[in-house]
Amino acid sequence: MAIIKWATAKYEGLGKDGKGHVSTESGALKDQPYGFNTRFEDKAGTNPEEQIAAAHASCFTMALSFGLAKLGFSKGSLASKVAITLVKEGDGFTISKSEIWLDAKVPGMSGADFEKAAVEAKLTCPISRLLTCDVTLDITSFEGS
Structure with a gap:
């Protein structure tokens, strides 16, 4: 079974003077502005690294939730934050790191078992x-048994 999701991006103008808009199939992003100023300065809008961080945070947290449920746990809460690091390499840029910080409460679970999950x-x-x-991955707080 394959699940296909999509997004669109438009960019008018080139380089620093260009302005873009990104939209997702679900409508979570709809013509959200992005460009040089939202990526490298403090202008309102989004950027690819922020979108990757959101995708990684939500994917990881959901994967952990399902993993804990598979182990028999039905109560708890998970909160993660992801930071994407973009570094200049030569004439371009590379994403060098994705850091996950995790706070969790899973009643009845040991810290060692939680860390493994x-x-x-x-x-x-x-x-x-x-x-x-x-x-x-940095488990910043955990409450269990």
Whole structure:
């Protein structure tokens, strides 16, 4: 079974003077502005790295949720934050790192078992698999048994 999702991007003008708009199939993003000023300055709008961070945070958190449910846990809460690092390399840019910070409450679960499940989710969520950069995980807080 293949699931296909799509997004569109338009860019008018070239280089720093260009302005773009991005939309997603679901409508979560609809003609959201992006460009040099939203990527490298503090202008309102989005940028590819922010969108990758959102995709990685939601994918990882969902993968962990399903992993915990598979282990028999039905109650708890997970909150993750992902930071994408963009670095200049030669004439271009590379995403060098995706850092995940995780806060969780899973009543009745040991810290060691939680860490094992979190690492498994980090390694197997589809967005982690897509990224070829260093993907790190920092469990900033955990409440269990």
